[in-house]
Amino acid sequence: MASLSSTHDKPVLVDRYAAGARINHWVTAISFILLALSGLAFFTPSLYFLTGLFGGGQLARTLHPWIGVVLFVSFSGLFVRFWKANLWNRDDSAWMSKLPDVVAGHEEKLPEIGKYNAGQKLVFWGMALLILVLFATGLVIWQQYFGAASSIDQQRVALLLHAAAAVGTILIWIVHVYAAIWVRGTIQAMTRGNVTGGWGWRHHRKWLREEVQKGEVKTQPAE
């Protein structure tokens, strides 16, 4: 236990993600980025050059669906870890009704929030739904193995849905990454696994209170 006097000049740290969750997140993130890059190469001729990153068109075409399988398995892991913490509650509706304050960064006007705010929950559920759609439609349009498993009409619809869902996930991804950059101190949650107490106080006060009650909040060890 650190002495009272020393806690005043050192911020407290709160663990947010254990190593397993962080690894799971980064496998998901990397496969998602690779999927977006290879997928966009097929989506529009102006980005076809991106196939070069994968060793050419044939290889990009071959790899994309396999990376998709990795993403699906990996995201399923995140889903199992986080779905409970992402269930919607009353605070979320209150938070959503103050969206202008959220965007303006007036956190003092927002209700106290648990581990995830409504925006994060929407990112979570939006990704969950769209990745499911991408996986299902992706199998239908996987020519090499499933080309004969569905009718051409079904494949046309699957291709349209796959492209639309891909655009949807990329939009959510932009919001997700931007939020992590805009709200300073967030990224270390996924790199080092913890955030400062002040970050918790400012953005997720209910969660911070719970962690403090549980005795999970540590003083930063001296360098």
Add this chain to the structure above:
Amino acid sequence: MATMELVRRSASSSPAFQPGAQEIAKLIDVSKCIGCKACQAACLEWNDLREEVGFNDGTLNNPHDLTPASFTVMRFTEWENAATGNLEFLIRKDGCMHCSDPGCLKACPAPGAIVQYSNGIVDFDHDKCIGCGYCVKGCPFNIPRISKADHKAYKCTLCSDRVAVGQGPACAKACPTKAISFGTKQEMKDLADKRIKDLKGRGYANAGLYDPPGVSGTHVMYVLHHNDRPSLYAGLPDAPKISAVVELWKGVAKYAGLAFIGLAAVGAAVHHIVAGPNKVSSEDEENAVRLKEKA
């Protein structure tokens, strides 16, 4: 006729096909075909293809479908004509139609993997093909096949290599009944007119030329005795056109999708400039420390 000027490439901005004086066509007169498959054999030979030995499914269809090694197959249909009480044996040589508005070319994501020449031939460039199978989804006639061996798309080339040096397609040359003719599109239309008049004179009131306007016409055309019902001939589409789903996917979806992604990225950058970073203050940190101390 020997000019092979390239007018369109897949996944590249190029103008729609303009029928020119060089436009060629193959005319398949279904009423003259005896189903001998000499054309199938000639196609295998000219294109140096070996079809796997298949099995007999109780019909004359052999192979049963187009494959990466069979660019053309004869499709046999037994049809009872209710009006005459006759059993008609309808034989259609299936293969790429060389559409003026080719759905395969529209769908293909690989620049230059599908090309269209000024004479109307639609050809695949296998060096550029990535094997995605989008052409299969784009084609209204269910023609391209993706090889399991090299993962590239195959279909009839209309013997573009022969046409380029002033020859007709191998199948036309092999056909013993002259059911397959080759020439300029206008010549083929004129020839078809004569055949249709003859057929009409022999009781086929609905005889006609299959040159479907939904794909802006084709460079393989049929003379059909029952042109009012093309689908009698082993499912030849009655009114083929590029699927609305494909048009949506390659049209609005593409542009709207890219616009949304661009707007989101720009929006995020602008927000950061206007709102500035959302920073944790030292007050926040102190509050957290106090919270912890109270506990």
